[in-house]
Amino acid sequence: MVLKTFGWAFGFTALGLVAAVFYDGWAALGVVAILTVLEVSLSFDNAVINAGILKRMSAFWQKIFLTIGVLIAVFGMRLVFPVFIVAITAKLSPAKAVQLAVDDKDQYQQLVTDAHPSIAAFGGMFLLMIFLAFIFEEREIKWLGWIERPLAKLGQFEMLSVCLALIVLLIASMTVATNAHQHGGEHADKAQTVLTAGLAGLITYLLVGGLSSFFENRLAKEADAQADAQVIPQREPEGEKTPGRSGNGGPSIVAVTGKAAFFMFLYLEVIDASFSFDGVIGAFAITNDIVLMAIGLGIGALYVRSLTVYLVRQGTLDDYVYLEHGAHYAIGALAVILIITIQFQISEIITGLIGVVLIGWSFWSSVRRNRRIAAGNARPSDMV
Template sequence: MVLKTFGWAFGFTVLGLAVAVLYDGWAALGIVAILTVLEVSLSFDNAVINAGILKKMSAFWQKIFLTIGVLIAVFGMRLAFPVVIVAVTAKLSPVSAVRLAVDDKDRYQQLVTDAHPSIAAFGGMFLLMIFLNFLFEDREITWLSWIERPLARLGRVDSLSVCLSLIVLLIASMTVATHAHQHGGAHADKAQTVLTSGLAGLVTYLIVGGLSSFFENRIADEEEAQEDARKDIPAPSGGDGKPRDGRGGPSFAALTGRAAFFMFLYLEVIDASFSFDGVIGAFAITNDIVLMALGLGIGALYVRSLTVYLVRQGTLDDYVYLEHGAHYAIGALAVILLVTIQYQISEIITGLIGVVLIAASFWSSVRRNRRIAAGQGGRDAP
């Protein structure tokens, strides 16, 4: 199972390290290895979140996630994304931005660093929406019950997560955004940029997440209708008056395909949001775009493989609090991204916060499983 799931990651690691040595010697190999570890440590919580979504998808779409999705993650977010950011912020053509990344690495790094406020606002708001919607959802199993149960009751208020996210964005635009950190230690007023980018992140979540939920609910309705048909119970009609048993409405296969597609897009946007801090943090190690793409790309492939491994092993079903810990790590990362608009925070701190939260949720899951095995029941963690 391990070799089957991580085979591509192992193979790409060997290939990537070999390319690094041929490109710039043994020192480049060390840089790529460090970047790989950085990416995995920052994105472990991403793997847990993705696994919770990916387990709802078919084996075909899991393969798409590991193939086309990896190409998007490696070449799109780790290689093309910084170049696009430079092209947009510096008003350059894509070709000129690529030449700048190759020929003038210091200037390229400066432009990416100066674009950090907009990147952080977009990613921070997207991740904050994921965290708040999880926190306000009423669920049977809770980890920190004293927090989650009262907040689940508050979650019955419509659009509460959107309102809170907008409040956080407004506060960020009036505080950290007015003294946004720029290259060389300078500061600039980026309030309007942060507001615009944050709203873009919020709208992106609402569109992609909303479409995913819509088609997922359609699938659930279709499955229920088919189950009723098998029991010789008349299937409920849809809003258009047509039967929803597959004879008069859209086919079940088509619904599955569209739902899986939008869930795939949702996964890609989540991955993009998680990759922001890794891409920016990589500049503390190197400003060579080739080494950055190799190191972060290898790390991204391990994270993808880990996601599929968690799904196939049923880890989230066995350790039920893991998903809670990962969402708390997402909330922490969202706050950190917004804070880094003005203040520099070490990637080590960011990674450790995520690791600690997931480790704590894993240990709580182990204790719960032991209580169940001992016949004491699976009480929620305090």
């Protein structure tokens, strides 16, 4: 199972390390290895979030996620995206941006650093919306009930998450954005840039996430209607289920296909893009060579993708029910960190550790819950 799921990651690792040695000697191998570890440590919570979405998709779209999706993640986000950002923010042609990345690495690094406020605002707002949508949703299983219960009640107010996100963006534009960090320790007023990029992140979330939810809900209604048509007007024997129904009488989980799966796939790609921002920016602390950066971060991204599929196939999120909670709290923390880094520099070690601690805590809470259930000492909330 491990070899089948991680086989491509292992193969690409070997190929990438060999390519790094041929490209710039043995020192490059160490750089690529460090970048790989950086990407995996920063994106483990990304794998958990992706798994929660991917498990609802059909086998075909899961394969698309691992093939075409990997190409987008490795070459698109880790190689093309930084060049694209430089071209837009510096008002250069893509060809000129590529030339800078290859021939003038220091200038290229400076331009990427100067573009960080817009990158952080876009990614921060997108991730913040994911966190707010999760924390304001009423759900049966709660991890930190003393926080989640009152917030779920507040979530009954329509558009609350959007209003809060806009408030955060407005505050950021009037505080950290007015003294944004730039290359060489300089600071500049980037209030308008942060506002524009933040609104773009919010609109992207509403558009892609909304379309995905719309088609998914329509698919669920169609499946529910088909199940209702098959219901026999008699009481079902104990232990049997009507096809298309779950054990509690609600609609069964339907593998998402078609347009719903397509927009869900796009949603996954945007999530991956938002998570990759801090990795790409943090990578410049290790190297400004775009080739080594693409190899190292690309290998890490492939491991994250493989880990996502592994979590789905093993049913890990069903066995350890608080993992999704921990991952979403880590997303909320990352969103806040991205916004703060518009002005202040925060070590990638701190960013990675926060995510690891939150997910580790949620995993241990899940283990304790499972032990209580097995011992027959579970609380009512554990049995939900």
